[in-house]
Every structure is written in structure tokens, then in C-alpha cells.
Amino acid sequence: MSTSLEMKNIQKFYGPLHVVKDFDLQIQSGEFVTFLGPSGSGKTTALKMIAGFETPTSGDIFLGSRSIVDLPAYERGIGMVFQNYALFPHMTVAENVAFPLTVRKASRQETAEKVGRALQLVKMDQYSGRYPNQLSGGQQQRIALARAIVFNPSILLMDEPLGALDRNLREHMKIEIMRIQKELNMTVVFVTHDQDEALTMSDRIAVINEGSLVQVDDSKSLYRKPKNRFVASFVGESNIIPCCVDRAESGMGKVTLAGIAPGAAQLSGQTDGTQAWLFVRPEHVEIDVRCAAADTPNALDGVVENALFLGEMTRYLVRCGAETITVKRQNRGQAHFSGGTPVTLSWKAEDCTVLN
Ligand code: ADP
Numbered sequence: 001m002s003t004s005l006e007m008k009n010i011q012k013f014y015g016p017l018h019v020v021k022d023f024d025l026q027i028q029s030g031e032f033v034t035f036l037g038p039s040g041s042g043k044t045t046a047l048k049m050i051a052g053f054e055t056p057t058s059g060d061i062f063l064g065s066r067s068i069v070d071l072p073a074y075e076r077g078i079g080m081v082f083q084n085y086a087l088f089p090h091m092t093v094a095e096n097v098a099f100p101l102t103v104r105k106a107s108r109q110e111t112a113e114k115v116g117r118a119l120q121l122v123k124m125d126q127y128s129g130r131y132p133n134q135l136s137g138g139q140q141q142r143i144a145l146a147r148a149i150v151f152n153p154s155i156l157l158m159d160e161p162l163g164a165l166d167r168n169l170r171e172h173m174k175i176e177i178m179r180i181q182k183e184l185n186m187t188v189v190f191v192t193h194d195q196d197e198a199l200t201m202s203d204r205i206a207v208i209n210e211g212s213l214v215q216v217d218d219s220k221s222l223y224r225k226p227k228n229r230f231v232a233s234f235v236g237e238s239n240i241i242p243c244c245v246d247r248a249e250s251g252m253g254k255v256t257l258a259g260i261a262p263g264a265a266q267l268s269g270q271t272d273g274t275q276a277w278l279f280v281r282p283e284h285v286e287i288d289v290r291c292a293a294a295d296t297p298n299a300l301d302g303v304v305e306n307a308l309f310l311g312e313m314t315r316y317l318v319r320c321g322a323e324t325i326t327v328k329r330q331n332r333g334q335a336h337f338s339g340g341t342p343v344t345l346s347w348k349a350e351d352c353t354v355l356n
């Protein structure tokens with residue numbers, strides 16, 4: 001069973017500190033939504049309000065059609081996984097997973113069945129008699145996950161659940177969590193500060209900065225059409241070059257790049273005279289030997305500062321005046337430019353956008 005979730009005009013103050021600002025978010029039943037934001041942006045606080053460990057200063061939260069803000073945490077039927085597992089050290093794996101059922105006074109038979117199924121789902125049914133300190137970090141996290149879903153929660157909340165795992169294990173657990181979510185068709189709210197986790201796992205990502213929802217979108221839209229400079233720099237790698245909009249015309253603008261070169265870019269609502277930033281992804285920048293500077297738009301002369309060979313591609317850092325531009329080129333027999341080479345960078349108007 002899974003349920004939709006809605007946060008309506010949620011505000012949270014800690015004294016004078018406005019930690020969660022006007023959260024308005026609808027999550028569909030069976031959807032995987034990630035809260036992505038830097039440390040201190042309010043992700044955990046938002047999750048705690050859903051779980052019932054914190055009370056919103058104002059606003060309402062619905063599970064399905066039912067308001068839950070006045071319900072205590074244990075009556076919300078929500079599963080939760082934390083970064084630090086929080087298993088009970090004196091209980092076996094089976095006892096840990098059974099805990100939510102024990103609290104709900106389930107029968108012995110029902111408990112045994114559900115614990116068995118949950119442990120199978122996380123592939124830990126061989127370990128039911130062990131104690132947490134006899135398990136690896138990844139195994140403990142699986143048990144924490146089994147415990148969070150054993151009572152068929154209406155939704156599952158996960159707060160940086162992979163943060164304490166090493167890289168290989170993290171990759172593996174990502175896939176496991178996605179498999180389990182699909183298998184149970186669960187509604188999941190997942191919290192992370194890691195953009196790769198967010199991009200690969202989520203149906204939609206809610207980008208949070210300083211307590212505000214900046215943009216809520218699927219991975220591709222977020223990557224291709226970031227709404228502002230913060231999202232552009234937080235999701236994926238990007239070049240953000242200061243620019244001035246000289247002339248705006250039906251969605252496109254003639255701009256001056258970094259005060260020196262002419263450019264042309266898509267606009268996101270700017271008018272003539274706006275000081276803003278031109279955003280272009282490193283994979284959209286062409287790099288060539290320095291050519292006699294024609295007056296073409298979006299061309300910057302520079303010098304290669306650093307060339308990093310990464311096998312399938314090369315990552316260049318190119319110094320253009322005061323700006324350092326990142327370029328990523330596939331290695332398909334193209335010329336290689338070593339440090340110190342004078343080059344010209346260029347990109348198409350349709351591959352760059354002016355952002356505020
Ligand atoms: P995140 O999970 O995105 O790192 P948090 O939600 O934990 O962010 O914290 C958001 C802000 O709220 C931070 O500035 C943090 O210091 C503050 N904060 C969190 N919990 C409390 C609390 N119980 N009392 C006062 N301030 C808090």
C-alpha cells in the first residue's frame with residue numbers, strides 16, 4: 001500500500017531562524033522524490049515534519065486526503081531510515097526488524113511471516129540471529145531498511161541513508177533501494193546532498209537552498225533547464241560566466257560575456273541591461289587551436305591551464321581573461337591540447353542560457 005503526500009505552505013522557524021520556507025509540494029503515490037540541497041538547507045527538518053518528529057510552525061501535511069500534522073509520529077504509519085542505521089545493539093537482526101510489529105502488538109505468527117519477508121527483500125534472511133555489531137555497515141543499513149518497511153508503511157522516508165557507506169557499497173545500495181521501491185510500489189522521500197544519487201534514483205528532485213524549494217523537476221529537466229544559477233551549479237558541472245544582456249528579442253538575447261566578448265544566448269525572462277550569468281555545460285563547449293578572432297558570438301580566446309586525460313574523455317580547464325572555463329571533450333581521435341596551448345572556445349546559442 002502506498003499513499004500520496006502533500007506539504008501545503010509549510011513554514012518552520014527555530015526561534016528567529018526561518019529554516020523551512022513555504023514548502024508547497026505534492027508527491028504522487030508510488031513516486032520517488034529526492035530532497036537535494038547543501039548541508040544546512042533544511043532537508044532533515046522538512047523530513048522530520050513529515051515523520052512527526054518536528055511540528056511545522058504553520059501549514060499542513062496530508063497523507064492521501066488525511067491531515068497528519070496533529071498525529072503523533074507512531075500513528076502516522078511512516079517508515080524511516082536514518083544515516084546512522086540506529087539499530088538496537090542488544091537485539092538480534094530478527095528482533096530489530098520485528099520491533100515496529102511488536103510495538104503494534106502484531107501476533108507472533110504475523111510477526112514471523114513479515115520479518116521473514118522483509119529480510120528476504122533486503123537479502124539478509126541468512127542473518128536473522130546475528131547482532132548488529134556482527135554485521136558490516138552495508139548489512140546494517142539493509143536491516144534498518146527492512147525494519148522501516150516491515151509494517152507496510154504508507155510512505156518511506158530516508159535521510160542520507162548511504163552517507164556512511166563506502167563508494168562501491170553505495171552504488172550497490174542505490175540499485176537495491178530502487179529495486180525494492182519498484183517491487184513494493186512505495187512512495188519514497190529520499191534526502192541527500194549528493195547530486196549523483198539524486199539524478200540516478202529519483203522520479204523527481206526537489207532542489208532546496210536556504211530553506212526554499214528552488215526547483216522541482218525530473219533529472220533531465222533539472223540538468224537541461226536549471227531555473228537559476230544555484231541549480232545550474234549544484235546539479236551537474238557547469239560554466240557560469242558573468243554577462244550583460246544588451247538586447248533581448250523574443251526569448252533570445254545578444255549579450256556581452258565577462259565584459260569582453262559578444263555572445264548570444266537563450267534568455268530566461270531578462271530584459272535589456274540586465275546583469276546576469278551565462279550558463280553553458282562543459283560538454284557543449286568546443287575547443288580549437290586559436291583562430292584569428294572573427295567577431296562570432298560565444299567565442300573566447302584562452303590558454304589551456306590544465307588538461308586531464310580521463311580515458312574516454314579529456315577535461316580541460318581554460319583560462320580566458322578572469323574566467324576559468326571547463327571543457328569536456330570525448331576522445332575520438334581529436335587533437336589533444338596540452339597545458340599552455342593558446343585556444344579558442346566556442347558554443348552554440350541554443351546550448352547556453354542566461355540565468356539570474
Ligand atoms: P540539512 O538536513 O539540509 O543539513 P537541517 O534541516 O538539519 O539541514 O538544518 C537546517 C537549519 O536548521 C540549520 O541551520 C540548522 O542549524 C538548523 N536547526 C536544525 N535543527 C535545529 C534545532 N533543533 N534547533 C535550532 N536550529 C536547528
Ligand code: MG
Nearest residue numbers: 043044045159
Ligand atoms: Mg540533514
